[in-house]
Amino acid sequence: MVRNPLSKSANKYLRKFRKWPHSPYKTSWHHNFGEQQAMLILKQATIQPQTQNNNNPFLLSTLIDSFKAYNTDPTPKAYFFLIKTLTNNTSQLHDIPHILNHLEHNEKFETPEVIFLYLIRFYGLSDRVQDAVDLFFRIPRFRCTPTVCSLNLLLSLLCRKRECLKMVPNILLKSQNMKIRLEESTFRVLVEALCRIKRVDYAIKIMNCMIEDGYGLDDKICSLIILSLCEQNNLTSAEALFVWGNMRKLGFCPGIMDCTNMIRFLVKEGKGKDALEILNQLKEDGIKPDIVCYTIVLSGIVKEGDYVKLDELFDEILVLGLIPDVYTYNVYINGLCKQNNFDEAMKIVVSMEKLGCKPNVVTYNTLLGALSMKEDLGKAKRVMKELKLKCVEPNLHTYRIMLDGLVGKCEIGEACILLEEMMEKCFYPRSSTFDSIILQMCQNGLITDSVVLMNKIVAKSFVPGVKVWEALLLNLGSKVTYSETTFVGLLSPK
DNA sequence: TGGCACGTAG
Structure with missing residues (x-):
């Protein structure tokens, strides 16, 4: 339809139909310019020394006056700028209520919710939870309809502190009166807090x-x-x-992480078969479990001692094209060691290396632990040599396993050498192991050496057990071969 | 992406 240019419905804002031309002060361009200038004055005022004016805080007066000077109404943007400025300066925080009162009673525009989100977060994070709650309920008085965003923010702030949780039910009830519709996100905030x-x-x-x-x-x-x-x-x-x-x-x-979490829990509880069931559910749901998932299940199966299943599952990993990592191999090697199949375990170590998966200290600790249980000290020593040859750094467990093995076989000389090496790295034996070392030294007549060893370990702030003192005191009665000062020094460790 | 392995007394 072609509109008659002279009809009543013609656009009277078009220049050619306008009765009177717009005042130059009413154009959009001028309005924007005025706003920009007023904002500029306001921004400059934030960096000037401040004075009180007309009972209003200096910056609020500046805001009102600068916009008035340019014949423009103050904008929400200007108020937001002002509030942000005040929250960034602790000495001006007391001005915020004035600004809010002015905004509530003197302005006509619909205040954007983002201003309240900012202030509620500020109050919540500044331990002013009640102020945050009060502001939330006051939002409608600023001609603003609060949404679930404000509610979620307030709830999340309240949920940060256990003592504020009791306020949550009341807020939820009142938010219904404020016509805020709860969303999944609101429930998520609550669930997160409860968890x-x-x-x-x-x-x-x-x-x-x-x-x-x-x-x-x-x-x-x-x-x-x-x-x-x-x-x-x-x-x-x-x-x-x-x-x-x-x-x-x-x-x-459930996704792969949900299954992994569940599997880990079940394995920790000693429920390897249930963990396997979760793994199978994952496969039935069409999701391919990853190597971590399989490794945890494998460890559960090893714990349960189901070695047939262990082999089946390890084969399944390979069939699925998953690449076992050092964790997987370590679990499998542990399974083989538990079956006393040490030779097969060693073969796996060799094949790991060929496949580019370097055995680590846990691999060697697993082997050493198994050999120590079998009291096969000869093989344990060879594994220890290989570990050092392969430049794998022994850790506390390595030393403790090896030291227990040596002490168990009464190889006290080597035990002492290993203990020295440990102490240099600030690793200490189990108290019971140290007791055994000192007792064996005393039994072998190495009283002086045992006192020297005691001195060294006490100097490292290690506190020997009661048995050690008993053994030493018993031997001291008959074989005093060192000075009294040494003994006194020993009995009063630093 | 993350999440997985050895060991364990007090």
């Missing part, structure tokens, strides 16, 4: 409420509950599996 304070039982109740109220099942909430559940110490594997099963019935599709 953080280890009340997973309540978190599960919240999740159930969500579903009853017709909200969709939120995968993130489920994952969080599973993770928190698995971190609990007082939960049985049956209870965890019950929650897991219910979530799956409700339509939760």
Whole structure:
């Protein structure tokens, strides 16, 4: 339709139909210019020494006056700038209520919610939770309709502190009156808070409420509950599996991390077969488990001593094309060692190297531990040599395993050499091992050497056990071969 | 991406 240019509906703002021309002060360009100039004055005022004017804080007066000077109304942007400036200067914080009062009573515009989000966060993080709550309830008085963003922010701030949690139910109830519609994100905030304070039982109740109220099942909430559940110490594997099963019935599709968390928990609880079941569920859901998942399950199977399953599962890893890492090999080697199949374990070590997976100190500790149990000290010494040849750095466990092996076989001379090496690296033996060393030295008449050793270890702030003192005192009665001062020094360790 | 291995007394 072609509009008659002279009809009443013609656009009277077009220049040719306008009765009177716009005042040059009313153009958009001029308005923007005025606003920019007013903002410039305001910004300059923030870096000037300040004085009070008309009972208003200096910056508020500057804001009002500068916009007035340019015949423009103050903008939300200007107020936001002012509030940000005040929050960045602790000496001006007391001015914020004035600004808010002025904004509430003297302005007409709809205040953007972002200003309240900023201030609520500021109050919450400055331990002024009540101010944050009060401001949240006051938002409608600023001609602003609060959304779930403000509610979620306030809830998350309250949930940071255990003592503020009791305020949450009241806020939720009142937010209904403010016409704020709860969203999945709100429930997530609450579930996160409950999980953080280890009340997973309540978190599960919240999740159930969500579903009853017709909200969709939120995968993130489920994952969080599973993770928190698995971190609990007082939960049985049956209870965890019950929650897991219910979530799956409700339509939760666990991801690889959810399964890994669950598997880790079950293995820790000694439920290797249940862990394997979770792994199989993952496969049935069409997700290929990764090597970490398999490794944890393998370790559970080794714990249960199901070595047939161990071999099956290790083969499955290879069939699936997954590449075992040093963790996987270490678990498998541990399984072989537990079966006393030391030769096969060594073969795996050799093949690891060929496949470019370098055995590490844990690999060697596993072998050494197995040999130590078998009291095969000869082989243990060879493994220790190989470890050093391969430039693998022994750790505390390596030394303790080896030292226990030597002491167990009464090879006290070598034990002392190894102990010296340990002490140089600030590693110390188990108290019982040290007791045995001193006792054996005393039995072999090496009283002076044992005192020297005692001196060295005491100088390193290691406190020997009671048995050691007993042994020394008993031997001192008959064989005093060192000065009294040494003895006194020894009995009063630093 | 992360998450996985040895050991363990008090």
